[in-house]
Amino acid sequence: MEEIRIFAPATIANVSCGFDILGLCLDTVGDEMVVRKVKEKGIKITKIIGQDLPFETLNNVAGVAGLALLENIDIDIDFGFEIEIYKNIKPGSGIGSSAASSAGAVFAINELLGKPFSANELIFFAMQGEKLASGSAHADNVAPALLGGFTLVRSYDPLEVIKIDSPSELYATVIHPQIEVKTADARSVLKQQVSLNKMVVQMGNLGGLISGLYTSNYDLISRSLHDEIIEPDRSILIPEFNEVKTSAIAAGALGAGISGSGPSIFALCKGEASAQKVAEAMSLVYKNVGIDYDVHVSKINQQGIRILKDIKKTIENIGD
């Protein structure tokens, strides 16, 4: 294989009670990337369509993640890679824009090399792209992008990611108000100390959510989708957060919260019809106050990044 075209999905990190450890993979929103072997060694970003992002390899998350992989190959290779990025996910939206590029780059290069690395090893390389984007090598977006489904970062040191079973009718709705919240800013509002009592509440909800996912208990998932610790501080950066969340739940969502570090707001729903209704309710809040938004409804993507067959297909409607 000389070149590969992939779909690199958007992801929702944190998922209310799982700060820095939980994430899930979306299906209907994501980037496309073409990666091909070229004579020149190293990695070159040759095309970025849809967003204005840096082309220098060491300043681009896909470049940095790809280089992290190449530095860990046992054998010498006498060729390199060029990467084209067709960007649908807006940077700073809170649905894993940098993660999609980082994870997509390492996935594609690994395929072109004959898969020397496991998905868990790819997570580690992709995290180096996240480090460039936000200063913190977090795994809660790149893990679901690479593994699909719901993922839990059991440990960062050593890195261990577990895929958590989730019920088949679980859908996510995610709305992106068109303002930018930088991950670094969203982290700076966090308190570095948590009360023991709040930690116990948060852990009960995390345990309940994981239990609900394994047992397809939608009511338990709903009761567990709370964030006592991060959301109260971070939600002040997001316009109309409380109204959007309340509207989503009133329209039937199991729960709602901040997607990653925001400003996107996600809701989990049982079934597509419910997720569509919730999308309308969330949208109405921003319509009424005149804030532009994107909204997506997606089943949980159990596969993660996937190979697209038609390498020559023209990629249209990118970045609108």
Add this chain to the structure above:
Amino acid sequence: MEEIRIFAPATIANVSCGFDILGLCLDTVGDEMVVRKVKEKGIKITKIIGQDLPFETLNNVAGVAGLALLENIDIDIDFGFEIEIYKNIKPGSGIGSSAASSAGAVFAINELLGKPFSANELIFFAMQGEKLASGSAHADNVAPALLGGFTLVRSYDPLEVIKIDSPSELYATVIHPQIEVKTADARSVLKQQVSLNKMVVQMGNLGGLISGLYTSNYDLISRSLHDEIIEPDRSILIPEFNEVKTSAIAAGALGAGISGSGPSIFALCKGEASAQKVAEAMSLVYKNVGIDYDVHVSKINQQGIRILKDIKKTIENIGD
């Protein structure tokens, strides 16, 4: 039914990474209780064998828990209850001595009343006994005593307890060095603030443990049995804690930690033979330094409190 004899099992709370929310039920160690209807209204503790504990109803955890139940009955009853407690679990041992009596009392009275209350409601009444014992109405011992198996307190307000599936070959070994650590003292050494980073580590392990229990993944259970937050502070109250823990793991335990607020130390093991070997290794540490101990090996008790058929059977060997 005029009287009932029950087995009220010992329990292990916290289970390393689940402070105040996780618990599990033991099978081979517990109290027996006889509860019977009597003409005099209210609750009277008529016999306590094996331990020196208060007989006054309002000063005895079984009495207080039982009264909490009686206060919540819809109908008037023109009789009361007397309770005999045959105590095998030593108070202050850290394996749910007060919980066994509290849970046993409400379970037995509920049976004699024709089961007006659900197991979850009984947990709430039993917690009132825990409040008397330690000043804190925690549920992490009474829940597994009443429901059996592994339990998660998803929420205290409102109270919601979930039973978590666990693999059939999971055994617990628990050793009780013959010193007393009062729950109130063990709580006073805790820091009331936790760093966000440590919370993330702890939550990763909680998620991993729950995932490992659902998927019967013993390696994952093993990797998840860590406590970054409570154990470092509490273990200083327990003689030879690090040596006992290290010996247990060296002998094949999946993991080990403080049982409840101590001083008992538990280990989880795959299979009975492993649990026996771990019991010997843990015992040897206390033998070598001349500390008296009790040691128990038990399968996880999936049933919780159970009714003993032979009400007249002489209860022997209690309290030795």
